[in-house]
């Protein structure tokens with residue numbers, strides 16, 4: 001029985017790190033990539049190599065931006081009274097694409113997950129509260145995944161912000177239980193935003 005050459009195996013191992021990509025798919029992708037012409041392979045390689053020096057997370061909101069560029073998500077053209085709390089930078093793009101929201105964002109980066117040993121400290125809520133108090137933010141919208149971790153985190157943040165006399169809303173019911181924000185179609189997400197209710 002012959003095995004793949006070592007460098008080909010390495011490629012497969014990297015591809016397997018992608019969500020939803022198992023061994024069979026990774027092998028298929030690896031053979032496909034081998035068919036690319038050398039200049040495409042080289043451009044792809046340098047693109048990957050340069051990502052850390054080209055992209056960053058905005059220091060203020062945590063959204064994904066081009067390095068050394070102004071953050072569109074913190075732009076003064078946005079409604080400065082609304083702040084949407086999201087788990088990951090990708091959620092800001094999903095919510096913006098609905099065209100139902102024009103406020104600011106705050107990326108948590110973590111959710112409370114007892115199974116993975118992530119407690120409330122991982123949320124760094126002090127930074128959030130400081131930001132709220134030093135701004136014109138009047139309403140906080142919690143837009144976390146409808147999963148065990150997302151719900152636990154929403155409950156915790158709501159309690160914490162209530163103690164600080166900050167008004168909190170959450171997305172309207174209708175989001176499928178167990179759903180990740182990124183997989184919800186834009187019209188459902190848009191309805192959930194427009195119909196948001198106080199927590």
Ligand SMILES: [Zn+2]
Pocket residue numbers: 058059060061062063071072073074
């Ligand atoms: Zn920003």
